[in-house]
Amino acid sequence: xxxxxxxxxxxxxxxxxxxxxxxxxxxxxxxxxxxxxxxxxxxxxxxxxxxxxxxxxxxxxxxxxxxxxxxxxxxxxxxxxxxxxxxxxxxxxxxxxxxxxxxxxxxxxxxxxxxxxxxxxxxxxxxxxxxxxxxxxxxxxxxxxxxxxxxxxxxxxxxxxxxxxxxxxxxxxxxxxxxxxxxxxxxxxxxxxxxxxxxxxxxxxxxxxxxxxxxxxxxxxxxxxxxxxxxxxxxxxxxxxxxxxxxxxxxxxxxxxxxxxxxxxxxxxxxxxxxxx
Amino acid sequence: xxxxxxxxxxxxxxxxxxxxxxxxxxxxxxxxxxxxxxxxxxxxxxxxxxxxxxxxxxxxxxxxxxxxxxxxxxxxxxxxxxxxxxxxxxxxxxxxxxxxxxxxxxxxxxxxxxxxxxxxxxxxxxxxxxxxxxxxxxxxxxxxxxxxxxxxxxxxxxxxxxxxxxxxxxxxxxxxxxxxxxxxxxxxxxxxxxxxxxxxxxxxxxxxxxxxxxxxxxxxxxxxxxxxxxxxxxxxxxxxxxxxxxxxxxxxxxxxxxxxxxxxxxxxxxxxxxxxxxxxxxxxxxxxxxx
Numbered sequence: 001x002x003x004x005x006x007x008x009x010x011x012x013x014x015x016x017x018x019x020x021x022x023x024x025x026x027x028x029x030x031x032x033x034x035x036x037x038x039x040x041x042x043x044x045x046x047x048x049x050x051x052x053x054x055x056x057x058x059x060x061x062x063x064x065x066x067x068x069x070x071x072x073x074x075x076x077x078x079x080x081x082x083x084x085x086x087x088x089x090x091x092x093x094x095x096x097x098x099x100x101x102x103x104x105x106x107x108x109x110x111x112x113x114x115x116x117x118x119x120x121x122x123x124x125x126x127x128x129x130x131x132x133x134x135x136x137x138x139x140x141x142x143x144x145x146x147x148x149x150x151x152x153x154x155x156x157x158x159x160x161x162x163x164x165x166x167x168x169x170x171x172x173x174x175x176x177x178x179x180x181x182x183x184x185x186x187x188x189x190x191x192x193x194x195x196x197x198x199x200x201x202x203x204x205x206x207x208x209x210x211x212x213x214x215x216x217x218x219x220x221x222x223x224x225x226x227x228x229x230x231x232x233x234x235x236x237x238x239x240x241x242x243x244x245x246x247x248x249x250x251x252x253x254x255x256x257x258x259x260x261x262x263x264x265x266x267x268x269x270x271x272x273x274x275x276x277x
Numbered sequence: 278x279x280x281x282x283x284x285x286x287x288x289x290x291x292x293x294x295x296x297x298x299x300x301x302x303x304x305x306x307x308x309x310x311x312x313x314x315x316x317x318x319x320x321x322x323x324x325x326x327x328x329x330x331x332x333x334x335x336x337x338x339x340x341x342x343x344x345x346x347x348x349x350x351x352x353x354x355x356x357x358x359x360x361x362x363x364x365x366x367x368x369x370x371x372x373x374x375x376x377x378x379x380x381x382x383x384x385x386x387x388x389x390x391x392x393x394x395x396x397x398x399x400x401x402x403x404x405x406x407x408x409x410x411x412x413x414x415x416x417x418x419x420x421x422x423x424x425x426x427x428x429x430x431x432x433x434x435x436x437x438x439x440x441x442x443x444x445x446x447x448x449x450x451x452x453x454x455x456x457x458x459x460x461x462x463x464x465x466x467x468x469x470x471x472x473x474x475x476x477x478x479x480x481x482x483x484x485x486x487x488x489x490x491x492x493x494x495x496x497x498x499x500x501x502x503x504x505x506x507x508x509x510x511x512x513x514x515x516x517x518x519x520x521x522x523x524x525x526x527x528x529x530x531x532x533x534x535x536x537x538x539x540x541x542x543x544x545x546x547x548x549x550x551x552x553x554x555x556x557x558x559x560x561x562x563x564x565x566x567x568x
Contacts, residue, residue, distance in 0.1 A: 006459075009458070009459045010457050010458060010459065011457070011458070011459055011460060011461050013461065014457060014460075014461060014462075014463065015457055017518065018454065018497055018518070021492070021497065021518060022492060022495065022497060025491065025492040025497075026492060026494075026495075029492075161495075165495075166457075166495075171457075268331075269331065270330040270331045271330055271331055271332065272292060272328050272330065272493055272494045273494050274292050274492070274493050274494050275292060275293060275332070276291070276292060276293050276294060277291060277292060
């Protein structure tokens with residue numbers, strides 16, 4: 001029987017091959033052949049960037065670094081390592097002037113609102129640049145953060161396609177190692193870098209390693225809560241994670257439409273995004 | 278005939294664009310002809326694409342000479358026998374995931390997919406009707422059976438084809454890859470290859486599987502088409518995820534050699550099977566017998 005951490009082991013070469021083809025296929029079938037990616041210096045965007053570069057050719061990928069005044073300088077330095085390694089095109093666009101008026105007008109201690117505003121400003125830049133570069137926005141959200149809702153609605157979760165959305169953070173690390181991403185990118189503590197000293201795991205209150213082990217049982221293996229407790233997780237932790245998944249379902253859906261007609265978008269008007277391609 | 282040059286057309290398709298897919302079929306038929314292929318098997322819904330959803334009715338075509346899609350295919354079937362995947366519409370306007378066996382300008386057999394997965398990522402039962410029969414049919418290489426994807430995820434359809442005389446089983450799939458783990462193979466590939474080998478072994482028959490490739494939204498179809506022989510040995514396997522014309526020479530004499538050594542067919546007692554099924558399902562209020 002596999003251990004909890006063995007459950008999360010993947011063959012990264014298999015994922016690598018499928019994801020490169022996914023990016024190439026899903027972009028090129030639209031008639032476009034380029035990608036735009038928000039490159040933060042973190043492991044997720046570094047992976048998206050590297051995969052896109054391989055799928056489309058580095059000259060067809062535009063990595064955009066979008067620091068805010070309070071962003072850690074190390075983030076930008078790490079992003080530059082990725083740009084160097086992959087050979088992608090790049091731009092640095094500081095978002096401070098875009099959001100400062102909004103953030104300055106907030107009441108004190110509204111870090112979350114300020115953080116969300118920054119994430120949404122980055123989305124604006126990304127989508128504008130995608131029009132200019134004639135490419136699609138490739139997302140960087142992983143399965144852990146999507147399930148827990150650790151994203152900004154219409155912010156970092158906005159993209160055309162998302163190659164990493166079915167990989168847990170723990171699995172992304174294996175893929176990053178396999179693809180030999182720069183060591184500082186692989187090793188540092190994950191952070192949205194929305195305020196000084198922020199780290200994901202401090203904010204979440206648990207480690208990615210532990211929550212991924214639980215999410216794998218709950219989601220992938222469809223374990224009941226009591227089965228998770230038998231597997232060794234604290235009841236309160238199980239309850240908290242289940243509730244967090246449930247509470248954040250709205251971030252994974254289209255806005256709710258009230259059904260009135262016999263055929264309603266989101267209910268019985270059913271076509272794939274890839275319709276006709 | 279003692280040998281068969283079999284081709285598996287492991288293709289991508291354009292979702293809902295039957296005309297474009299027809300062109301791809303004709304292209305592969307040309308390629309297959311140049312390699313001496315005598316029977317070319319296309320994957321599930323090869324003429325329409327798989328995740329049709331509300332496109333299903335618009336993708337329906339009729340397997341007759343007058344149909345603009347089947348006309349050229351029936352003509353091409355004078356060069357080699359063909360199995361093609363399509364949406365069939367019956368006279369009462371029910372739509373079926375179907376496969377047609379075409380030979381010498383005739384539609385020899387149409388199979389309607391019986392088992393429609395409607396769970397997890399699958400939603401076939403929402404858009405299609407369930408097929409109602411499992412039949413083997415005659416070809417110049419003997420009796421053949423055709424099944425579509427989920428049909429062979431149940432043991433009963435291959436078993437029925439075997440009892441109905443099929444010594445060559447042709448499985449057509451649009452199987453989405455899933456189950457990433459430590460293995461260098463996705464779980465879906467492992468599972469399908471495992472059962473294909475088991476059917477070939479248990480029924481001492483040739484079992485060929487034609488699976489498509491390409492993406493529809495985030496679903497990728499993994500290819501890896503296979504042929505297993507009556508000993509359960511792998512004859513050929515196509516690459517994962519790449520378009521390919523997978524060609525192999527089947528020594529049909531292997532059926533006789535295997536069954537001489539291992540007469541599972543000879544010893545099979547289908548009357549007993551029928552009696553026991555009747556006993557097990559007798560007096561049911563219908564709950565167990567889905568009929």
